[in-house]
Amino acid sequence: MPGGRLTQQDRRRIAAGLTDGLSYREIARRLDRPTSTITREIARNGGPTGYRPQQAHQDTIQRARRGTPAPPHAATAQIATMEQEIIEMMVTAGMPRTAARVHHDLVLSEDGRRTAAELIRRLNVSPASISVAVNYLVQHGYARRERDPRRRRDVYVIDNDAWYHSILISRRQSLEMVRATMAMAESFGLDSPVRERLTKTASFLEHFSLDMIESADRWRTLLK
Structure with a gap:
């Protein structure tokens, strides 16, 4: 019941x-x-x-x-x-589960750093799963990869600027979408409703992306 x-x-x-x-x-x-x-x-x-x-x-x-x-x-x-x-x-926001777990574990670590071995042990998942998760986080700006020259291993790091960098990456992807959408719109006739729809979509994404980065720059000092 x-x-x-x-x-x-x-x-x-x-x-x-x-x-x-x-x-x-x-x-x-x-x-x-x-x-x-x-x-x-x-x-x-x-x-x-x-x-x-x-x-x-x-x-x-x-x-x-x-x-x-x-x-x-x-x-x-x-x-x-x-x-x-x-x-x-x-x-729910779209991050793969293992990547979300890795991200959360990095956030809660004292110095924001973990090795792959530490993540494998703490999260009880395979090395391959950790590799995929970390690659996702690095690709989207949520974490970065550093090399420990003394022990010849990678260390995965999250710092206060992580969310800022993820916003920069998201903005770049949005602007790439704007360019692609505008190019597609131009392939339709001037009076085409599809062209109008695509043009308005591209315009919205462009202005939203610009506002987003301006806001991120304005409030970045809170991360210092």
Whole structure:
């Protein structure tokens, strides 16, 4: 029943959704539950890579019998829930899940730096997955790659300017889209409604991109 306690079948469906790579939002939609319920359930019971439906169900029953609805380390569980919610927001915005997890882990690191080995160990994912995720983050300006000459390995870094650089990259991509759209518009006749539509789209993207970079430049001092 929507809004009630999760059943054992619900937890099996959550596990199946995680295996299939579904977002928390999609799992929640399929179970007709709030996304926060799914986020909290997974965070309390091993996270996305360690969730076991049978164990989660048994632990929930035990907590209910003891009269303790939250796990012993409630603060830690609350932080984990908030972290998962942030990652889900990034995934919903279009970032691949592993890239979102890597980005979040870099943000929370003391000096904003991790090696590939550290990321593999901390996130419990394959070297190939880390490589793909880091390449995505570097390509979109969310992180940068540095070389450690003493140990001959790459170090992945996130700093205060990361979001600024990601905006610059997004602006460049938008302007490339403007040029492509304008070129396509010119291939249609002057009175063509398609030409008018494409021209207006290109004009909107161009002005929006210029406003975006002006705003980023104006407020960049907040990152210093």
